[in-house]
Amino acid sequence: MCGIAGLISHQREKENGSRIKKAMVLQNDRGNGLGAGYAAYGIFPVYKDHHAFHVMADSSFALKEVSQFLNEHFWVAHTEEMTIWDKVITDHPLFMRYFLQPKLREDDVNPDDFVIDKVMHINTSINGAFVCSSGKNMGVFKGVGTPKDIYEFFRLDEYQGYCWVGHNRFPTNTPGWWGGAHPFNLLGCSIVHNGEISSYGINQRYLESNGYICTLQTDTEVVAYLLDILIRRHGLSIMDAITVLAPPYWASTKRYSDRKEQDRITAMKVIYEAAMLNGPFAILAGFDNGLFSITDNTKLRPMTVGTTTDYSYFASEVSALYEMEQDFTQVVTPRAGQPVIIQYQNEA
Amino acid sequence: MSTSRLGLQSTFRPSFNLELCDGCGECAIECTFNEIKMVPQGDKKIPVANRLACGACHRCEVMCPRGAIRIVEDPFVTRPHGIWTPQHINRAHLQASTGSVALTGFGAETNLPVLWDKLLFNACQVTNPSIDPQREPMETNTYLGRKAASFREVRDPSEMVKSLIPLDIPIMFAPMSYGSINLNLQKAMARVAKKLGLIWYTGEGGLHKDLYPYADWAILQVASGRFGVSPEYLKIGRGYQIKIGQGAKPGIGGHLPGEKVLEGISETRMIPLYSDAISPAPQHDIYSIEDLRLLIYAIKETSGYKPVCVKIAAVHNVAAIASGIVSAGADMVYLDGFRGGTGAAPNIVRDNVGIPIELALAVVDQRLREEGIRNQASIVAAGGIRNSADVMKAIALGADAVAIGTPVLVACGCHGCQRCSSGKCPWGLTTNDPMISQRLDVEWAEERITNLINGWHHEMQEIMGLNGIYDIGSFRGNRLMLRGVDLNDKELSILGIKYAGE
Incomplete structure (x- = not known):
């Protein structure tokens, strides 16, 4: 069991994290204090074209190694210690923020692949260091604690973002540790997840044969990597990527009257069988152009969505929606397997 | 016993319950290996096993209209030995008499471990719910x-x-x-x-x-x-x-x-x-x-x-x-x-x-x-x-x-x-x-x-x-x-x- 909340301004109006905090605090009992986290989009307007790396490290030695590595492979525009309030959580890792541009060489065709490669390197090869987020104009703040503790620890009142995602963890499969808290991020994509990915074993093998390395001891990580491979590397639309992750049943596919669409879905299901997610899940994913939710085909985990003219809200519990907004034009509970995709109406 | 019969002993035989048997002879027809012979006894015929060819195919047992037949073990007994088991002695005898490659059918019968039997499945408990295939789609x-x-x-x-x-x-x-x-x-x-x-x-x-x-x-x-x-x-x-x-x-x-x-x-x-x-x-x-x-x-x-x-x-x-x-x-x-x-x-x-x-x-x-x-x-x-x-x-x-x-x-x-x-x-x-x-x-x-x-x-x-x-x-x-x-x-x-x- 975990708690999820998200809010997005269609016109990219910024606000601090107080509303997402209220929604998460209300859902406090969906977690057990062993993990909480937030993702915020639009928070670094000054360096919006730089990759903002949030690095956690368990020693200054590890941080130094990360700094050396980053200096070697990136133009570092700015480095700062992340502001924290360590009265609320005393036992915590060190946090550092870097604004980076990749130092591409001639044979580095794709800058995104370059960045991912470096993130994977830090996560797997630098002992005790871990990249929490690597997107542009966004950041992930997460750790071991309750939603309220983590919010206050990272002083999220001080950030202004147009899309906020929150998560509250009740770990059952894997240990609660700072890196294992949600959201999981890769470039602009941040995932929060309630549930358990029973297909993890094959998802992980699929990703590994495509060059990803799963290091975080938790199943949610694969969702971030799967979206990366599907959308960024294979060029699928968000809708198609969602079809891959939570496809219609074969029985439904066979009932399609449009033969071409039937074959298209069949081909996708066949090609991406190993990327399909099985097990109970409700996922909320932030990306550079918006926010979307998916649930498993049996709807074993909750997700509700509320909308107003200018905002959309997501939460595990309806009551949490009302912590963020009182006056909805619509509150819906998506059906099993039905995605909800919200994209910004203007350019950044 | 002639030496040519060395190694040909069958290790099974049909056992007949003569109280149930009505002497119909179906078993003798069903056995394609001529293991069963009908012999006269008193005013009826009864089945007798040759004890040479039974391979435990169970055809006679299944087809007997009276349920009068059971296939039983009829061990080919040799002095217990860790390496020279009856199987090996039997085969050596057989080949000594024929000089040919010993042929067989079916799958390997070695006692090497079957790894399938050492693998166990997971199951859902608490954190993820199992799904009842009687109620929900379960697609293969x-x-x-x-x-x-x-x-x-x-x-x-x-x-x-x-x-x-x-x-x-x-x-x-x-x-x-x-x-x-x-x-x-x-x-x-x-x-x-x-x-x-x-x-x-x-x-x-x-x-x-x-x-x-x-x-x-x-x-x-x-x-x-x-x-x-x-x-x-x-x-x-x-x-x-x-x-x-x-x-x-x-x-x-x-x-x-x-x-x-x-x-x-x-x-x-x-x-x-x-x-x-x-x-x-x-x-x-x-x-x-x-x-x-x-x-x-x-x-x-x-x-x-x-x-x-x-x-x-x-x-x-x-x-x-x-x-x-x-x-x-x-x-x-x-x-x-x-x-x-x-x-x-x-x-x-x-x-x-x-x-x-x-x-x-x-x-x-x-x-x-x-x-x-x-x-x-x-x-x-x-x-x-x-x-x-x-x-x-x-x-x-x-x-x-x-x-x-x-x-x-x-x-x-x-x-x-x-x-x-x-x-x-x-x-x-x-x-x-x-x-x-x-x-x-x-x-x-x-x-x-x-x-x-x-x-x-x-x-x-x-x-x-x-x-x-x-x-x-x-x-x-x-x-x-x-x-x-x-x-x-x-x-x-x-x-x-x-x-x-x-």
Whole structure:
């Protein structure tokens, strides 16, 4: 069991994290204090074209190694210690923020692949260091604690973002540790997840044969990597990527009257069988152009969505929606397997 | 006792309850090995066992209208010895009297550990709910063949889907040729395949013209003898299989003796009546991987690019071989483990050559993934699959589908007497003797095989459901679904699974 909340301004109006905090605090009992986290989009307007790396490290030695590595492979525009309030959580890792541009060489065709490669390197090869987020104009703040503790620890009142995602963890499969808290991020994509990915074993093998390395001891990580491979590397639309992750049943596919669409879905299901997610899940994913939710085909985990003219809200519990907004034009509970995709109406 | 009888003792015999027996003599007719003789006693005849030929096929027992027969052990007793067991003494005697290769049928009977039995499934408790297959969809649909690595590469999805072989349940009927088994059994398998959305293999004996209507559910074999391979044959199949090797007898060929090459077989195999049908050990146009590539593409060209499967026996270097086969253009790799069945194989080969399918499957799946070519070919695992748990364990290790031969025979009456090559199969399965083969009724066999598959299918759905997985695609290659017990570190690492409790 975990708690999820998200809010997005269609016109990219910024606000601090107080509303997402209220929604998460209300859902406090969906977690057990062993993990909480937030993702915020639009928070670094000054360096919006730089990759903002949030690095956690368990020693200054590890941080130094990360700094050396980053200096070697990136133009570092700015480095700062992340502001924290360590009265609320005393036992915590060190946090550092870097604004980076990749130092591409001639044979580095794709800058995104370059960045991912470096993130994977830090996560797997630098002992005790871990990249929490690597997107542009966004950041992930997460750790071991309750939603309220983590919010206050990272002083999220001080950030202004147009899309906020929150998560509250009740770990059952894997240990609660700072890196294992949600959201999981890769470039602009941040995932929060309630549930358990029973297909993890094959998802992980699929990703590994495509060059990803799963290091975080938790199943949610694969969702971030799967979206990366599907959308960024294979060029699928968000809708198609969602079809891959939570496809219609074969029985439904066979009932399609449009033969071409039937074959298209069949081909996708066949090609991406190993990327399909099985097990109970409700996922909320932030990306550079918006926010979307998916649930498993049996709807074993909750997700509700509320909308107003200018905002959309997501939460595990309806009551949490009302912590963020009182006056909805619509509150819906998506059906099993039905995605909800919200994209910004203007350019950044 | 003459010395020529050394080593011929049977270790079973029919035991007759003479109080129930009414002397009808049915048992003597049913026994095709002349084990039972009717002898007069008083005013009626009673059955007597010769105690020479009983192989525990249980035909007489099952068919006795009075239920008066039990097959019992009649041990061939030798002084207990750790190495020279009765089996070895018996075989040495037998060969000393014949001077020939000892032949046998069925699958290997060595007491090497069966790794399937050391694998255990996971199940949902609390944190993820199990799904009840009686109430929720539980799908086993599978597509075999070459798949694109990404959807972006697919120009025409309809073309790609058309090029694949759909299976409603990932079970296929293993290649058993017309000749090694009779037409009735092939008909029954063909009908079941069509009815349940499965695939059956012809084996190397060609496709009888009565079975042409079932060719769309058949993978037709091109083996070293090229029996029945005609221009038409190369057009009508759902797919084609190049047979390189067989799990029960890797590296050796086959021989259907001339006396078994009767009219239908002669016509279907396209060889003269009563001529020996020899399958050479290698395919004499395939001495290398380059040659295999030529044959794969020759078949693709003639068949209109239908999927081509290459069947190999699981041998030591199977991962590298399979990788080569995929690179050579095969759309499916069929792995046959050393426990696979056979109609006739040298005893010594059946029990001592090849490796278990569990290990072969695990290394091939892993190797193809490491090389990034797993999407290019499907993996079919065969050779020693006994029940639906074995099927699901194979799927979890990475098989796209499994093929079963022996379970089909067993469903149709086989009790494993291992005398398939004798031509006298009392159940009418591995014989083409017109009198004996009519014992196998096509409708009856069809019903039995259908029941077996339906039963297994339900059980497979249970295994998926209790793991909270509604689509077999998420089970395939999902080795976290398995834990091992009584396995050493090497076995665990080859299988790619964790020990129970981890």
